[in-house]
Amino acid sequence: MKQIIAIIRDERVEETKTALEKMGVRGVTFLYVTGRGDQKGTVSSRELGGVLNRNFRMPLTSPECTHQSPGSSQGTPRDPFSSEKEFAFGFLPKRMLIIIAYDDDVGPIVQAMVNVNQSGRHGDGRIFICPMISAIRVSTGEQGDKALS
Amino acid sequence: MKMIWAVIRPESAHRVITALDSAGIGGMTRLHVTGHGREMGITLGSVHYTEIPKEMLMLVVPDNEVAKVVTVIRAEAKTGADNTHQEGTIGDGKIFVTYVEDSFAIRTAGKTGGTSKI
Numbered sequence A: 001m002k003q004i005i006a007i008i009r010d011e012r013v014e015e016t017k018t019a020l021e022k023m024g025v026r027g028v029t030f031l032y033v034t035g036r037g038d039q040k041g042t043v044s045s046r047e048l049g050g051v052l053n054r055n056f057r058m059p060l061t062s063p064e065c066t067h068q069s070p071g072s073s074q075g076t077p078r079d080p081f082s083s084e085k086e087f088a089f090g091f092l093p094k095r096m097l098i099i100i101a102y103d104d105d106v107g108p109i110v111q112a113m114v115n116v117n118q119s120g121r122h123g124d125g126r127i128f129i130c131p132m133i134s135a136i137r138v139s140t141g142e143q144g145d146k147a148l149s
Numbered sequence B: 001m002k003m004i005w006a007v008i009r010p011e012s013a014h015r016v017i018t019a020l021d022s023a024g025i026g027g028m029t030r031l032h033v034t035g036h037g038r039e040m041g042i043t044l045g046s047v048h049y050t051e052i053p054k055e056m057l058m059l060v061v062p063d064n065e066v067a068k069v070v071t072v073i074r075a076e077a078k079t080g081a082d083n084t085h086q087e088g089t090i091g092d093g094k095i096f097v098t099y100v101e102d103s104f105a106i107r108t109a110g111k112t113g114g115t116s117k118i
Helices: A010-023 A045-053 A063-067 A085-089 A103-117 B010-022 B063-077
Strands: A002-009 A029-036 A092-101 A126-131 B002-008 B028-035 B042-044 B047-049 B052-061 B093-099 B102-105
Touching (some): A010 A092, A010 A103, A092 B028, A103 A126, B010 B028, B052 B063, B063 B093
Antiparallel strands (some): A029 A092, A126 B102, B028 B052
16 A cells, blocks of 8 residues: 655646546545745746736735835735745645555556656655554544555 | 645744745745644634634655654744744744555656656
């Protein structure tokens, strides 16, 4: 039994759901998270509009702030696009998916998620595979592999 | 490769992230969570609070960087980290470290998948 933790783009969640459903993956937990990679949450100007238009869970003021000089935005807390320094806090909204799967299903699930989510741009996300010792279905008390079926 | 889940005070998140940043740890995921420890929350006046807001940071790092990350988070998340006269207090949080068997960067994963470097 493995735990698959995937962090993906917000806008790909519906496609991912569909792809997983087609594969017969029923149990998925979705979490709203914010995150960043080695780019520290930088967004290219091409993508900026799309990011700002989405339902943001991070403190952003307005797109105009992107053009302010670092000095003029001192009073604006944690605006990631306002200055060089604040770039380091560019936590972008992402969705975390947690799936508990049989060992044999991990490969296909990962592949399906990669196929749907790969755009080739930074910020596509990551998939982590962690060991999971057991599972218990609360309603019936079934344990182990039976709890997943 | 190890996964680190750190539950910290929301007030200290900013400082912890800055410190991780200067330690060269760029990638992390942030969750808003609530919870309590073995003190079962806090009582303020006649109101008992069991769901105390916390910030959770999730990082996946190579084995040789775990110690560094834990040290940095511990140093910065501790109450009074900016004041040498004060030691840590209840509610500063916990750090959990767990195994990661495999990881894939979606951007670069090939058609057949494959292990990626963190």
